[in-house]
Amino acid sequence: MRGHSHLLVGLAGYLLLRSEATVAPFVPSVGGPDLPVPTALSLTLALVAAGALAPDIDHPDSEIAQVWRGSFGMRPLHALAWVVRFLFGHRGVTHSAWLTGVVAWLVEGFGVSQWGIGGLGASLGFGMASHLLADGLTRAGVPLLWPLPWRFGIPPIRALRLRTGGPGEHALVTLLTLAAVGRVLLG
């Protein structure tokens, strides 16, 4: 899926799940003793958004690779994306389930030990997981067990999945976004 699709799927999915009473207790959110609620919510959404874009750091043309323009027009993430793609290929290690888990766990541990704030890694991990799920809906699938070669997808029959950037992707993203906006506005 494209970057803006990932962003919308991650954020819309998050808001929908969080507004569903039965699953809301299992949906991560940032929180700490001295953290005001609006700040915590903003941090949560920012991390979900960052996580939803992060796995495509293995492609120089991705949205995440364009963020952060440094001095002299340098784009550090763009350079990083070249290196990651050279070493691991597009939809390689950054699209594995285990790396998602490790990154979430490390960030979570850092947030709790350094600032006493929980949910940083879990919120980031939620966004990353939404990326893998969304890419899993497309023809190419995702190598969840990288470096093992199997690519997983939903549904398992490849021909039934979405084409990246195709009309199915747009329809799905639009529906999900409308559902989330409706849910947030109407309660």
Ligand SMILES: [Zn+2]
């Ligand atoms: Zn991807």
